[in-house]
Amino acid sequence: MAIPEVKAAPAAPVKTQKPERKPDPCIVVIFGASGDLTKRKLLPALYHLEQAGLLPKEISVVGVARRPLEATFAPDMKEGIIAGGGVDEKEAALAPFIEHVQYHAMNFDDDAGYAGLNELLSSIDKKNGTKGNRLFYLATAPEYFADIINALGKHEMNKPAKDKPGSWVRTIVEKPFGHDLESARKLNDDVNKVFDEDQVFRIDHYLGKETVQNILVFRFANGIFENVWNRNYIDHVEITAAESIGIEGRGPFYETAGALRDVVQNHVMELLSFVAMEPPVSFEASAVRAEKVKVWKSIQPIHPADTVRGQYGPSTVDGKQVVGYRQEDRVHPRSQTETYAALRLEIENWRWAGVPFYIRAGKRMAKRVTEITITFKQPPLSIFKDAEGKGAEGIRSNVVSMRIQPDEGITLRFGAKLPGPNMSISPVNMNFSYAESFGASSANGYERLLLDAMLGDATLFAHRDGVEATWALITPILEDWAKNPIKDLPNYPAGTWGPPASDAMLKADGRKWRKL
Known part of the structure; x- marks a missing residue:
């Protein structure tokens, strides 16, 4: 028998809560930007933050990968924002946002490539007023993590510029973070030789x-x-x-x-x-x-x-x-x-x-x-029966169920009296749906994490x-x-x-x- 449902009443419309402060102007540098993650998740997430008014106007994005994509990278990211982010291609803010998306082709073990990247970031600082703030996002295969981190240290891109007081440098590292305990410890040691722990943001999109x-x-x-x-x-x-x-x-x-x-x-x-x-x-x-x-x-x-x-x-x-x-x-x-x-x-x-x-x-x-x-747990003594006349063995336990995906929400199952002359118990569900209470969202989970990393908040x-x-x-x-x-x-x-x-x-x- 299907369990009857009682839906939680939809709440009044809720406005998006603004953070206490916007992030500082910065450049988001994405290593491995030719991969699917950047187009499907990261750029749509950044643009969602732009739509919500949560980004500084002095924001720039630089994609870094091995393939020569200088002519196609920005248009490709625009396509990803429209298709993956639920964005109207005629939206007024989209074109100005894409103007701040650039690309730098290099191999991850190429010293000259890092030198060129450093020069590019310095030129963006001067042109767009990003004040030397850097958020390096490692969206590459795990075998490149240590090489990229070491190269950033070698080229002194791991510390804030001395001539820019108050500037910051942070890095986001995608999972998997190691493949066992020994490799995770080694990777942690490699990262912490270059970046202080408070500069490191190991991301789990969940x-x-x-x-x-x-x-x-x-x-x-x-x-x-x-x-x-x-x-x-x-x-x-x-x-x-x-x-x-x-x-x-x-x-x-x-x-x-x-x-x-x-x-x-x-x-x-x-x-x-x-x-x-x-x-x-x-x-x-x-x-x-x-x-x-x-x-x-x-x-x-x-x-x-x-x-x-x-x-x-x-x-x-x-x-x-x-x-x-x-x-x-x-x-x-x-x-x-x-x-x-x-x-x-x-x-x-x-x-x-x-x-x-x-x-x-x-x-x-x-x-x-x-x-x-x-x-x-069941009550210590059951004085009721279910619809089939069974005692404790027939009455279902109370359950709280939290649905992370899809159909996000929370369900509480409890017992209720069946209509009729007998004192029989039947389970019912009380449901809360995120979409029904707060409206559907095109967010993909990376929005909050990217924003927090730019703010320096490592809670998640x-x-x-x-x-x-x-x-x-x-x-x-x-x-x-x-x-x-x-x-x-x-x-x-x-x-x-x-x-x-x-x-x-x-x-x-x-x-x-x-x-x-």
């Missing part, structure tokens, strides 16, 4: 999503929830990050990554920290980061028996035949790379002791959805301590999986919810995954 930031508001701004947000009332927590698509032609990348590295170590662990952290003393970056690291360091070592890995096989999805992972382009025919990962873990502190956290992430699953589910960015703490949890699992290959891959058909072992892991605890 943290730019309004629904992720709203986890903290939901918990700490609403007294009715935080009081029961602990082991006394919560039975277990589920976090699902599912994709319905496959690897989309990224065979070489995915063969070196897999679901555990690509999604769990960063996105899912960030979501977990927001759910489990203690209230910070303030919303300052250092206070929030400290509480997140405490959560990760409180997680007990994850036993191999509490892990499940899977790989999708060929199947029919929506009437179309899709190939299995091993048949994807540039994937080894006997690949052991996991496209699905599930873990059971526990956080050993006073708030969460004894509460299991179940997390799963995968490709080619039944639907695209990222959701956090908080399942509460990863610190090296956090990166290493999560890798310390994940690396032993990767090592165990490498030593113990699975013989029955693929072990779940495309278009399903993963391998049977994932369901068995929860069944052993007397639980099952929430139906999404």
Whole structure:
């Protein structure tokens, strides 16, 4: 029987909240600008900030990559803003914005190229009044991170200019930040030899999503929830990050990554920290980061028996035949790379002791959805029955479900009396929808993060301590999986919810995954 729904009433129109201050004039330098990320996400995000009046008028963008794209880069970025950003091509502010977009072709190991880039940035300072402020964005493949960072240091582009008091230099580094604990530590050391930690912004685009930031508001701004947000009332927590698509032609990348590295170590662990952290003393970056690291360091070592890995096989999805992972382009025919990962873990502190956290992430699953589910304990004594006359075993637990994507919102499930002469209970859902309450948004999550980096606010960015703490949890699992290959891959058909072992892991605890 479908659960009845009660929708939260739409709120009155809400104006976009202005930050306390605009960023300083600056140049955003994007390394790897010929890649898809710049056109689909970064330039549309910057223009959305321009539309909202959140950027200084003295803003410039310089794309850096190896290909000679000087004549086509700016028009191509304009096309990306229109197509990916939901922007009218006739919008008055678009042409002036594109006039401040330039391109510099160079190899990332070319000394002369960095010297030329430095000259270009100095000339933009003089022409556009950007005052020596630099935001370097590393949107390249991970193997270039260290080379670019070292070259910026060698050419003294890592420090503010001495003749420009008050100027700043910052760098944003895209994930993946290392591929295990050792490589992450080395990369952190390489970066910190050139940039101070307060200049480094390790980006995870999930943290730019309004629904992720709203986890903290939901918990700490609403007294009715935080009081029961602990082991006394919560039975277990589920976090699902599912994709319905496959690897989309990224065979070489995915063969070196897999679901555990690509999604769990960063996105899912960030979501977990927001759910489990203690209230910070303030919303300052250092206070929030400290509480997140405490959560990760409180997680007990994850036993191999509490892990499940899977790989999708060929199947029919929506009437179309899709190939299995091993048949994807540039994937080894006997690949052991996991496209699905599930873990059971526990956080050993006073708030969460004894509460299991179940997390799963995968490709080619039944639907695209990222959701956090908080399942509460049943009352100690049930005096009611469900519609079928069953007692406690038939009455569903209270659930708070936070949908990160798509259809962003929050659902509260509780019991209500069925109409009629009997005292029978039926579950109902109370739903809050972001789109219905606040209107649809074309933002892609990078807007907030780019703005914060320009403002120097690192609250929603990863610190090296956090990166290493999560890798310390994940690396032993990767090592165990490498030593113990699975013989029955693929072990779940495309278009399903993963391998049977994932369901068995929860069944052993007397639980099952929430139906999404």
